[in-house]
Amino acid sequence: MRLSRYFLPTLKEAPSDAQIVSHQLMLRAGMIKQEAAGIYAWLPLGLRVLRKVENIVREEQTRAGAVELLMPTLQLADLWRESGRYDAYGPEMLRITDRHERELLYGPTNEEMVTDIFRGYVKSYKSLPLNLFHIQWKFRDERRPRFGVMRGREFLMKDAYSFDIDEASARIAYKRMFAAYLNTFSRLGLKAVPMRADTGPIGGDLSHEFIVLADTGESEVFCDRKLVEMAPPGHDLSVEQLEGVFNERTALYAATEEMHDAAQFEATTAESDRLSARGIEVGHIFYFGTKYSEPMKAKVAGPDGKDTEVHMGSYGVGVSRLLGAIIEASHDDSGIIWPDSVAPFDVSVISLRASDEAVSVACEEAVKRLEAAGKDVLYDDTDERPGGKFATADLIGVPWQLVIGPKGLADGVVELKRRATGEKQTLSLDAAVELLTK
């Protein structure tokens, strides 16, 4: 992509109402633009990252056996009356009346709708286990939206819903998602710690939040330091392996502020392992048994022929919020430092003199070869000064910068900079391309 034909409106200064660094950097890097309180347009650079994050979440859900569908953003109020949540949900639910005076709402979550889909089609235990997920825009009418996409009102969420014949199977489904989440956050370059959590308005008796540790986190968290460094569990795990992954982690202390028990923390965790920090919630999983299947009559015929209510769980990931969390965890004074897996582009090719024919030829050659190898390339072909180009490249945080100028070319070399470390090397264009595509 040539920068001269792209739409990357970077800002020198972040608006003063952006309080946290991820919000400031997303605005300055031209990733988002606020359209109303807590409602954002995703500008091209932001959308590229959003899609990469979304695809990693999707791939890990699919590998864990969940099947993707897509529920609409608007729902009938009557569906929520069946579960009893329509009145209970409070002012965070955006309630809407259409031209025929029918009551709708902008879905904040989808337990009711997915239960309705399930009961409409699934009649036998033979169709279980089943896990359905979607990645869709949700709306929660936060009283005080803030921190950019971290606490927006219209936000992109992945929510999965598991259906099982009994509690034992449902707990396995829960642990499968628990492991999938560890894999997901690891691929996103995050260290996310599962913490026993309150179930809140979703209900149920078993719940974990996945928390990214960051100084700017919204809440205080407490955990055993060893949890932070554990490797992700990997794929295609047997039930025994899933139990192992779950038990190994839940044996160590980890709790959000609401669930914290200082005495237990001290009793179970060596002082040197006790970590108290601030955290950002990026995922939340729930097992809630028959809380929805019972009032909504989602039953299947069991092996004995008798109808039985299905046991359910739900599993959320804040996809749009993850961009904020990743930036909070990975930035420096010059801007964002994207993990390779979600970077909007793999390489910034920077022309130091757009008017120089030889430089342009070399840049275009580099772009062509990198793109042929499947790399996403942003080619800064504008006539801005080098200093401005370097600042933009650092700000938007593309992992590699390939800098091509007339002086270097005369000596047969280009410069390659790794954004994360600032490390620079001078080498031939061939060697640079080879390094970037190997």
Place this chain on the structure above:
Amino acid sequence: MRLSRYFLPTLKEAPSDAQIVSHQLMLRAGMIKQEAAGIYAWLPLGLRVLRKVENIVREEQTRAGAVELLMPTLQLADLWRESGRYDAYGPEMLRITDRHERELLYGPTNEEMVTDIFRGYVKSYKSLPLNLFHIQWKFRDERRPRFGVMRGREFLMKDAYSFDIDEASARIAYKRMFAAYLNTFSRLGLKAVPMRADTGPIGGDLSHEFIVLADTGESEVFCDRKLVEMAPPGHDLSVEQLEGVFNERTALYAATEEMHDAAQFEATTAESDRLSARGIEVGHIFYFGTKYSEPMKAKVAGPDGKDTEVHMGSYGVGVSRLLGAIIEASHDDSGIIWPDSVAPFDVSVISLRASDEAVSVACEEAVKRLEAAGKDVLYDDTDERPGGKFATADLIGVPWQLVIGPKGLADGVVELKRRATGEKQTLSLDAAVELLTK
């Protein structure tokens, strides 16, 4: 994908309120489920097709130089007051009030918002031409939603917006989209004819609808038969080539019912070329000059340093509606016949006896090899009777069916059926896999 682990709730009978064949088939094939009038959940099979259609639309927009962003579904009413459309839009606009009594609306289209984004960042003619597009859910509160996804209320639309320094450049942008649309619909397996159209509530003086001819079309259309068979124009066209593509087509008569002039049709078109048919609108493009940039003050500095209002166009494709149009144009009594480019799976592998070890081994081998070659495979590993499996495969319309059973295997052969023609061939598994992956 193993069918036993998938979620494909097919129906023997379509609900009686489904009046047109695409609606009936989408319900029967387990592609969609109605959640409210004109609001649908996309079940896994439907979502796969929706994503394939969306990706073709995206690729063709990108190749034509448009840059993707993503605007939110909800918008501020005040933005629409600036253009004067808030009051003018009428009851099709879903108006919403949030907890702080702020007036929002669910976007039916995005001229105002994209103009606001443009004016917020772009200050000079040097940044032009610019074309920004997004693919997002929209809502139009149709008085009488019907025909499934063909006239839904919550629907997925691609809308692009071009910005140019003057009318001449804007007309080139218009023709570039005109050509991109011809390429897009051709890749989707559709014969779509551009027809001079009324501009309606979008405004402007130049507009074309792209119409798919189908007996069940919503409106009558009239055109020169030669337009139906023209090859798509292809990519990377010069301005002269774009003019040629546009002139060649617009020289021939084509008009929707509202724009039809019978006398002109007869005067310009030989009787044998006069085609009157029913059609489905799948795209609509507009040039409307400064209709939005003037009231919303979207200006850039021109080469002479003076501020000038940008000339704009907008370009819509009904992405979700396209699935209905494709089915209307491509089905038979047994079900859907997907064009290869948008089929939910490339091949259905059908086991004639799931309990037979040799059959299962052969099926799994076929699936593995097809998937390794990048094919999307649905493997019917269920214990349903062969007749039911064939009926499902025909209904969901996957282009190829690879049928593996014990008798054939004993003779070293499998059966390969092409869904579109019904043509069957008996051949070795190796030969079948080779044919499908070549």
